[in-house]
Amino acid sequence: MDVFTSAAEFLRRRRPERPVLALRPHAAFRAARWFIANFPGRVLYAAKANDAPEIIEALTDAGIRAFDVASLVEIERLAPVEDAELFFMNPVKSRGAIARAYSDFGVRSFAFDSDDELDKIVQETGEARDLDLYLRVACPNTHSLIPLEGKFGASPQAAPALLLRARQIARRLGITFHVGSQAVVPAAFGEALRQIGQLIVTSGVMVDAVDIGGGFPSRYPHSDPPELSSYMEEVVRAADELAVKHSCELLCEPGRALVAEAESVIVRVDARRDRALYVNDGAFGTLFDAAYLGFRFPAKLIPSTRRKPKELAEFTLYGPTCDSDDQMPGPFVLPDCAREGDYIEIGQIGAYGRVMATRFNGFGEYDEVMLTDEPMLSMYAEQGASEKEQDEMLKSALA
Incomplete structure (x- = not known):
């Protein structure tokens, strides 16, 4: 893959037809x-966020060896990673x-969140005695921009019996939850962990692990x-209150927070109509x-000709398909001189961008x-990477 210092340098050399x-x-x-x-525990990468080989390689180079997977395709893709440990955390599997x-x-x-799912796991593994089972528990998603509650998760009423049953089967027993994607309030994790702590006490079942899921923001x-x-800090405080804090491993499953910054999309403006720009990627793409x-x-x-941008304006973007829903209202703030033939780099699409794209x-x-x-x-630039870390990051990018 060709390497450039910036999108502007790339576009000085090429005028791509495709995004x-x-x-x-x-x-x-x-x-x-x-x-x-x-993070005060083990970090799993939520593989659904971005499956680009270069991104996976960068994560493994950094030390990630555990992965949250949701399908056989993700398992097949990540199984070759050296020393990889895969966690099949989709609560409903075939x-x-x-x-x-x-x-x-x-x-x-x-992972499981019902008696039926636990039955499937037991039966299809031949009643194996080396299973690490994680009960997915429902928790409020009030502090996230993308709530994920409703589809998965055992209720507080059903969870104690499920924990007790799984304890008889599991080599290691854990609880997992998800506070929702792009959690914008740190207290989301503390509130959920305190709920889990109460569940552990109420059920009287010892657990070996608590997986706090994803939701960390970009x-x-x-x-x-x-x-x-x-x-x-919130996670550490809340985890320290758990009755099982000395014997319980803590896990997390960041996706967006690890890869959102790691990819952008460069699109071409094919038409301008007032404050609307028609570009060659959109709702059915990244x-x-x-x-x-x-x-x-x-x-x-990134203008196609030498022009000095003067004023900024708010634009709506339309994608290339003939579907009227192919609209990104934004607003996207760009120089008012934007016109056909220009290119736009759109950032932060490393999480769920490429994996959501279709061929519509x-x-x-x-x-x-x-x-x-x-x-x-x-979220990381201000952390001030050391010179050694900067060298390692650059080597990873160029490898």
Whole structure:
């Protein structure tokens, strides 16, 4: 893959017809290093967020060896990683997926949230006695921009009996939960952990692990969360209150927080109509979150000719398909001189951008390049990486 110092340098040399995925593996490397150094337990990468080989390699170079996987495809993709430990944390899995994960790929960690799912795991692993079982418990998602409650999670009423039953089967027993994606208040984790602590006491069942899931935020123009250190402080305080704190391992499953900064998309303006720009990627591509979840991504105009941008304006973006829902309301703040033939770099799409892209209307094909500059927004740049770490990040990007 070709390497450039910035999107501007890339566009000085090429005028791509297709949208371009611009990878910054060094950003993923830095984020993973920060989490490993600051989270008081084991860090799993939520593989659904970004499956680019270069990003996975950067994460593993940083020290990530455990992965939250949700499908056989993700298991097959990550099983070759040296010393990889896979956690099959989708609470509802097919029987065939459970059997293959256990028999063919050595997966021993499984999530469940019902008696039926626990039955499947037991039966399809041949009543194995080397299972690490994690009960997914429902918890409020009041502090997240993307609530994930409702689909998964045992209720507080059902959870004690499920824990007791799983304790009879499991080699190791854990509890897991998810506070929702892009949690903007650190207290979300403290409140959930205190709820889990009460459940452990009420059930009378000893657990070996608590997995606090994902939800750690990234920075966007519409969402500027507190520093990640405040989240870690909240987790440490709440975990210290658990009755099982001395014998219980803590795990987390960041996805967005590790990879959002590690990729941007470079799009071309194909038309301008007043304050609307028609670009060659959109809702059915990497910008799903902007279309359907109201995300505002940072954007940078790279003019096709020498022009001095004067005033800024707020734009709506339209994607290339013929579907009228292919609209990203933003607003995206760009120089008012934007016009056909210009390019725009849209940042922070490393989380869920490429993995959500479809081939609808024949679109969805991308060129790829690697950039070595800083992301447009960062939760980590101000942390001040050491000179040695900076060298390691650059080597990872160029490898």
